[in-house]
Amino acid sequence: MLIMLIPTVVINELNRMCRKFLWEGHLNGQKIGYVNWKQICTTKKLGGLGVRDLGLWNKLAIGKVVWQIAEKKDNLWFRWIHSVYVKNKDGWIYECTTCASWIWRRVCQIKGFLKKKAYKTIIKVGTKVPWDSIVWNKITVPKHRFLLWLVVLNMLQVKQRLCRHGVCEDDLCCICSRQEETHKHIFFECELAKGYVRALNLGLILKYSLSHWSILSTGSGGRELELVFDIK
Secondary structure, three states: OOOOOOOHHHHHHHHHHHHHHHHHOOOOOOOOOOOOHHHHOOOHHHOOOOOOOHHHHHHHHHHHHHHHHHOOOOOHHHHHHHHHHHOOOOOOOOOOOOOOOHHHHHHHHHHHHHHOOOHHHHHOOOOOOOOHHHHOOOOOOHHHHHHHHHHHOOOOOOHHHHHHOOOOOOOEOOOOOOOEOOHHHHHHHOHHHHHHHHHHOOOOOOOOOHHHOHHHHHOOOOOOOOOOOOOO
């Protein structure tokens, strides 16, 4: 697989199947994902799920082959490449000719990325989110972690979001019918949610009031964050 260049159409189809399985649990249906696939493919520390980007993985795998060719690793295929294409030239300086096979041209194209030190361009290094250790802890069950991940990204299909897209007529909470149904409301402001928290008697040490729920998702202040409840 290291020397196999996967066609873009194949990568796109595999990504489509992965998206369908993530959001629907099967490969049929037309449900649209809540979160952009590019963000899902970023690491959990950057706010994603850490799903492998197949296109990037294939490109980096070929990059390893480029490195081995340039370093003249003792391998039968590498020796054949040097005898047919590279010959006595430096592997990093060698320029591919137009008469070479399309596979070798793609390999040389990826070599160009490596020569330009395009690591950050390929990997797309982002900013670390302040809530990754809260969401992805070992105490909660996986389903709850996934739900909390959607909450901090403000990606649940609450009525505020559905009304904006014309799916429903009003944005009032389905439970209390008093306030706009937002992420903050259904988890912390709705009287039913408050009652559940009181009944559970969590006994957590309080650090932020519920009016500052946005701190969890934005990391305002740069302090270490804790998921806290301040219901009185």
